[in-house]
Amino acid sequence: MHPCSSVFQAMRRKGGGILPSAFRGAARDPEAQPAEPAMIVLDTSGTVCSCTAAAAGLFGAGLHGPVGRHITVLVPDLPLRPSTPGYNVAYARFKPDAGPWRELSGRDSQGRVFRLLGSLDTMEWEGAHHIVMSLRLRERAQPGAQGCDAADLNEFEGDAFAV
Structure with a gap:
């Protein structure tokens, strides 16, 4: 089984874990469950x-x-470093930021930067600690778009949960 599939199934079994409240509810309602979440499993050094x-x-x-790439190649502003595995696990486990989601910048394969939200947690899998990251796109409505008002500028429009 694919490691992310195993981790995702284990997270659903334990009642959500890192999954935000929307997922926790979805875990109880199979019809609401996203087909596949955007998740990355890292080793303690931050390598995917x-x-x-x-x-x-x-x-x-x-x-x-x-x-095989370090997560900071994809998400440059995460403070995970290859030389600090203990810090990386502590950072993921204790979530120093307010709330479960943190606004981050992603970098795609073409070098373009985009905004996303990330949530970190840790999980023991096959006898080793891993860092599990859930991702969502962070999009803002464009001013002047039909149906757009000031409140829309702070809405999350799309989840990367194909997601």
């Missing part, structure tokens, strides 16, 4: 072990494109 197709698609890569 595996990812879902939805996550790879966010970065304009094939399913195995991100594997």
Whole structure:
């Protein structure tokens, strides 16, 4: 089984884990469950072990494109470093930022920067600690667009949960 699939199934079994409240409700309602979340599994040094197709698609890569790369190649503003595995796990586990989602910048395979939201947690899988990252696109409505008002400028429009 694909590592991300195993992790996602385990997270649903334990009642959500890193999954935001929208996922927690969806885990109880199979019809509301996204087909595939945008998830990346990292080792403790921050290297991508595996990812879902939805996550790879966010970065304009094939399913195995991100594997073996350090997460900061894809998400440059994450403070995870190869030389600090203990810090990386603590950072992911204790979520120093307010709320479960953190606004981040992603970089696609063409070098273009885009905005996204990320949520981190840790999980033991096959006897080793891993960092699990869920991703969502962060989009803003464009001023002047039909039906757009000031409140729309802060709405999350699309989840990368193919997602």
